[in-house]
């Protein structure tokens with residue numbers, strides 16, 4: 560009898576397992592709620608297929624512990640947690656889920672913008688304490704303000720669509736430009752400098768790669784329009800947190816809404832702060848997050864922009880399709896090829 564392909568799936572929530580079993584009947588599935596990391600990789604040494612979420616660092620060391628691996632199904636759009644170079648060298652195919660939640664992430668982006676523009680987070684905390692005064696809670700209209708979108712791809716375009724509904728002007732910066740889209744949605748492509756100096760709200764929607772590490776550093780943040788809001792639902796390291804703290808101190812930025820931030824991983828798993836390896840850097844990152852957290856003009860959410868019922872179901876369905884497609888010899892949604 561032919562052996563079933565062996566798949567180890569990590570970082571799962573309980574409800575996902577029956578869907579995976581149903582969707583992948585011809586596969587020997589090993590479902591784990593734990594993330595994939597060196598400590599959990601050894602139990603998956605027989606894996607031909609793995610599936611991970613963003614919290615699993617698929618590093619060269621982890622890949623070395625998976626000698627039979629042929630395919631990785633990333634259950635996310637971003638795949639910067641996967642070492643593509645090693646995958647390429649070993650002939651391991653990687654797929655992602657390119658379109659599951661453009662509207663979902665865009666809607667959360669506006670949640671963050673509105674929290675800051677109308678002081679919703681501060682009003683919530685105050686009324687919960689029984690304080691119903693209006694002092695200090697005056698916000699500003701979005702209508703007629705300028706939104707700057709860095710990375711006008713799937714998510715960025717939905718953000719632009721929503722912004723136009725609010726009556727905002729939109730500037731976009733992207734390494735690829737589609738004139739027709741700009742005409743239809745009513746926005747203008749500009750260079751990064753113009754976007755930073757003219758936008759009242761700046762929202763990041765570009766993918767992370769080493770080339771954009773700390774794209775928004777102290778020098779670029781110093782060129783931002785005074786009082787602008789910065790929204791990041793892309794990836795934490797696109798913004799230099801130390802520089803962000805400085806720009807908030809200097810009131811160059813009027814506020815920040817961050818679904819992603821450097822050190823988010825450490826904050827979710829605080830026990831890592833006590834691990835010997837990298838403790839100093841982890842502590843530094845945690846301290847910077849703490850400094851952000853203390854500010855009334857900063858709203859943090861724990862990387863949940865993707866997290867709607869509809870979107871997580873779409874992620875799972877596409878991941879199942881990606882695994883099936885690979886196993887029948889016609890991989891789809893392949894990245895980094």
Ligand SMILES: NC(=O)c1ccc[n+]([C@@H]2O[C@H](COP(=O)([O-])OP(=O)(O)OC[C@H]3O[C@@H](n4cnc5c(N)ncnc54)[C@H](O)[C@@H]3O)[C@@H](O)[C@H]2O)c1
Pocket residue numbers: 636637638657660664709710711712713714715732733734735764765766767771792793794818819862863864865866
């Ligand atoms: N917070 C969350 O829950 C969440 C969920 C999904 C995606 N994301 C993040 O959002 C990112 C964007 O997702 P998407 O589906 O819109 O991707 P996409 O590939 O459709 O769009 C990205 C856009 O950024 C542009 N771009 C790339 N490098 C750039 C640069 N240096 N400067 C300006 N523009 C650049 C690309 O040309 C493209 O148009 C993902 O890579 C992921 O990191 C976050």
